[in-house]
Structures are given as structure tokens and as C-alpha cells.
Amino acid sequence: MKYSFTLLGIVIMLLVGCSSQTPSDDISGNMTVGMVFDVGGRGDKSFNDAAYKGLEMSRDSLGVDIVYIEPSGEGADREAALRQLAADPAIEVIFGVGLLFSEDISTMAEEFPEKYFVCIDYQPKAGAMIPRNLSGIAFEDKRGSFLAGALAGLSTKSGTIGFIGGMESNIIKRFENGFSAGAKYVNPDVKVISGYIGMTGSAFANPAKGKELALGQYARGVDIIYQAAGLSGVGVVEAARETGNLVIGTDRDQGELAPGYVLTSITKAIDRTVFTTVEQVQSGTFQGGRMNVFGLDGRYTDYVYNTNNASLIGDDVHVRVEGIRQQIIDGELSAD
CATH class of the missing domain: 3.40.50.2300 (Response regulator)
Structure with missing residues (x-):
């Protein structure tokens, strides 16, 4: 089943349905994963499409429900989009796709400590602690x-x-x-x-x-x-x-x-990274409060x-x- 609604000109798609489960250290059963894309959105043949593939893999292999938000304009409404997902009790895990989410997603993680947040290409603020419920993803x-x-x-x-x-x-x-x-x-x-x-x-x-x-x-x-x-x-x-x-x-x-x-x-390997992180949340092994680097070893960063x-x-x-x-x-x- 597919739903859609509009927020500040952003289209939000909900696929398959919703789960009302609250995240904990041991999540079992179904859950909902949300994602806000970077400028360019899906169809960029690059960064966002790779992240969306990971979201689809999580839905198809792990049985999670997924929600995603396309950016509008230059993506200045990142904070509003993240907040919308965080305020929804059905959504346990929220991804921000791109370095430009770094500051806003850190703020959201502190405001919503019961949620899990993940930022691809995260750039922590110098000297600041990464919230325990936020995983900063980086590649080599x-x-x-x-x-x-x-x-x-x-x-x-x-x-x-x-x-x-x-x-x-x-x-x-x-x-x-x-x-x-x-x-x-x-x-x-x-x-x-x-x-x-x-x-x-x-x-x-x-x-x-x-x-x-x-x-x-x-x-x-x-x-x-x-x-x-x-x-x-x-x-x-x-x-x-x-x-x-x-x-x-x-x-x-x-x-x-x-x-x-x-x-x-x-x-x-943004797709594999998204999938692995969702899998960690399900198993209670989420790596929060830190930078998680995926590099040449394991070919998470590689050449074709x-x-x-x-x-x-x-x-x-x-x-x-x-x-x-x-x-x-x-x-x-x-x-x-």
C-alpha cells in the first residue's frame, strides 16, 4: 500500500505501511525507516540513488517499512523534513543523505533521544560530542x-x-x-x-x-x-x-x-551501508555516538x-x- 502527503512542498511517500513500535536496544518484528534525500533527489544516478537502493534492500530483505522525503529547491528545508519524520511515532530510524544534514541531524538527535539517526558523509562540529543515538557515516x-x-x-x-x-x-x-x-x-x-x-x-x-x-x-x-x-x-x-x-x-x-x-x-557502498545500519538497529548493535568509516578494506570504498x-x-x-x-x-x- 502506498500513501503520500505534502509538507512545505516536499512529497513524502510511505510504502507498505507503518509500525508503531518504539526503538529500544533490542528491536524485533517490523519497524519503519525514514530517509531524507540530498539536493537532486532520487534519479541523480549517484549519491541519492545509491542510498535509496539501500533503503529498498532493507525493505525487501529485512522486512522494514520505508518512508522517504524528496528535497525541494536547494534543500533548505532539511530541518523541517527531519523533524517531520522524527515526530512520527511509527518511525524509529532516520537517515539524512549528505554532508549538508550534519548540523540539523545532530540537533534532531538531541531533541529526539528515543530515535536512531544516521547521517551519510557526516561532518561533526569541531570539539562537539556526537549524540549517542546518531551514527556518523563516512567513507575513505x-x-x-x-x-x-x-x-x-x-x-x-x-x-x-x-x-x-x-x-x-x-x-x-x-x-x-x-x-x-x-x-x-x-x-x-x-x-x-x-x-x-x-x-x-x-x-x-x-x-x-x-x-x-x-x-x-x-x-x-x-x-x-x-x-x-x-x-x-x-x-x-x-x-x-x-x-x-x-x-x-x-x-x-x-x-x-x-x-x-x-x-x-x-x-x-552507500547501499550496503544503509542496509548494514538498519540490520544493526534490528539486532541491537547500532553503532551510535561515533564516526563509522567504511573504506578500501572490504571494498566499501572502491573503483569499478x-x-x-x-x-x-x-x-x-x-x-x-x-x-x-x-x-x-x-x-x-x-x-x-
């Missing part, structure tokens, strides 16, 4: 970006590669810095050109601007661009296709967007190498990058 994005840089540095033919980020922020800067470091580690003479789409959350939902920046970089001799721009990255992929160049995607495998033009994608892009990467490059990956895991090489 800088290490993953280091591998992206290594792949680009080993694969470039022009000697010039590019980076395009969405919102200029500390997290996206980590992508840029990791990418540049990885490229120069394997190819000290490589040139890296960087650009950002904007300074606000809307920078993650502007494919036209992403395409414009990418076309500009390709015109300057760049032959591979690493994009970390959410929905805006779809425009970067389209520019690669139009110009016959290569692009590296983010968050999920984006090879299907432009087969033959996506060198690889740096993936965050499969039959669709193996010919683009090549055996020699793959072997070299796998070696670098293992060196980072073993602590023999610093990519932080």
Missing part, C-alpha cells in the same frame, strides 16, 4: 580519489587531466586533493585542472553547468575528468561522450550513462573494474592500481 573518499588519480595518471594520453566538484566544501576538496595526489604519485609530470560548480547545495543539481565546465576543460587539452558533483556530474559524463574523451564517475557505477567513455567510477571497462583500463594499469590499493590498506603508502 580521499583514498578512493587517490586511486582515481592513479588510474587517470596512468591512462592519460595528453598529460592533462581534470577535476570537477559540485559544492566547494571540505569533503569535495578531499576528493580533489586525493585525486591530484594519486595522479602525481604515478605520473609526476601530469597536469591537473580543477573547477567547482558552485558554493551552495544547488551545485550538486546543475547538470548544465557541469557539462559547461567539462567542455571547457576538454577544450584545454584534458582527456580524463574525475567528477564529484552529484546530479551535476551527469552533465560531465555527457560532455565526455560528446567530445570522445573519458570521465571518472563517483558514488556508484556510472558506466551505463556513457558506455565506452566512463574509465571507471569511485564507488561508495569489470567486463564493461576492463579494455579501457588495461591489465597493466589494473595490476598497478590493485597494488597501490593494497599498499594503502597495509599502511605502506599514505593517501590521507
Whole structure:
């Protein structure tokens, strides 16, 4: 059964029904999980879609009911959306998808101590304690970006590669810095050109601007661009296709967007992380009051190498990058 209603212009979908159970240290039976998406919403072929896949996996495999809220505009109503879910007694677990939720979800966790909160790409405030009922999820994005840089540095033919980020922020800067470091580690003479789409959350939902920046970089001799721009990255992929160049995607495998033009994608197993966290709540093993980092070990942060892009990467490059990956895991090489 499916329900919908409107809050401040946000559409909320309730799938399957509701549970009235209050969370405890040992939750059994059915429960309801809520999620508020980042700017761009579902259909971004990136961050939000990966989170939604995890929500669907939780519904289908764990038997939970799910509720989700699409953002409106630049997503300025994050606090209102989180509060709406938290105020509903049927909802025990609430996810905020994206770094921009960090402050608001911390406030909600303190106001609603009986609920479980989870923030993907959480950025804790310096010196502040993370509420015991909040799990801050982070990925080894800088290490993953280091591998992206290594792949680009080993694969470039022009000697010039590019980076395009969405919102200029500390997290996206980590992508840029990791990418540049990885490229120069394997190819000290490589040139890296960087650009950002904007300074606000809307920078993650502007494919036209992403395409414009990418076309500009390709015109300057760049032959591979690493994009970390959410929905805006779809425009970067389209520019690669139009110009016959290569692009590296983010968050999920984006090879299907432009087969033959996506060198690889740096993936965050957001879907597996959402599923694992819901499973922990059900079993009473929720990891709250702390940052939970999912990295190269276990391939929660990884790069895509499969039959669709193996010919683009090549055996020699793959072997070299796998070696670098293992060196980072073993602590023999610093990519932080």
C-alpha cells in the first residue's frame, strides 16, 4: 500500500505501511525507516540513488517499512523534513543523505533521544560530542580519489587531466586533493585542472553547468575528468561522450550513462551501508555516538573494474592500481 502527503512542498511517500513500535536496544518484528534525500533527489544516478537502493534492500530483505522525503529547491528545508519524520511515532530510524544534514541531524538527535539517526558523509562540529543515538557515516573518499588519480595518471594520453566538484566544501576538496595526489604519485609530470560548480547545495543539481565546465576543460587539452558533483556530474559524463574523451564517475557505477567513455567510477557502498545500519538497529548493535568509516578494506570504498571497462583500463594499469590499493590498506603508502 502506498500513501503520500505534502509538507512545505516536499512529497513524502510511505510504502507498505507503518509500525508503531518504539526503538529500544533490542528491536524485533517490523519497524519503519525514514530517509531524507540530498539536493537532486532520487534519479541523480549517484549519491541519492545509491542510498535509496539501500533503503529498498532493507525493505525487501529485512522486512522494514520505508518512508522517504524528496528535497525541494536547494534543500533548505532539511530541518523541517527531519523533524517531520522524527515526530512520527511509527518511525524509529532516520537517515539524512549528505554532508549538508550534519548540523540539523545532530540537533534532531538531541531533541529526539528515543530515535536512531544516521547521517551519510557526516561532518561533526569541531570539539562537539556526537549524540549517542546518531551514527556518523563516512567513507575513505580521499583514498578512493587517490586511486582515481592513479588510474587517470596512468591512462592519460595528453598529460592533462581534470577535476570537477559540485559544492566547494571540505569533503569535495578531499576528493580533489586525493585525486591530484594519486595522479602525481604515478605520473609526476601530469597536469591537473580543477573547477567547482558552485558554493551552495544547488551545485550538486546543475547538470548544465557541469557539462559547461567539462567542455571547457576538454577544450584545454584534458582527456580524463574525475567528477564529484552529484546530479551535476551527469552533465560531465555527457560532455565526455560528446567530445570522445573519458570521465571518472563517483558514488556508484556510472558506466551505463556513457558506455565506452566512463574509465571507471569511485564507488561508495552507500547501499550496503544503509542496509548494514538498519540490520544493526534490528539486532541491537547500532553503532551510535561515533564516526563509522567504511573504506578500501572490504571494498566499501572502491573503483569499478569489470567486463564493461576492463579494455579501457588495461591489465597493466589494473595490476598497478590493485597494488597501490593494497599498499594503502597495509599502511605502506599514505593517501590521507
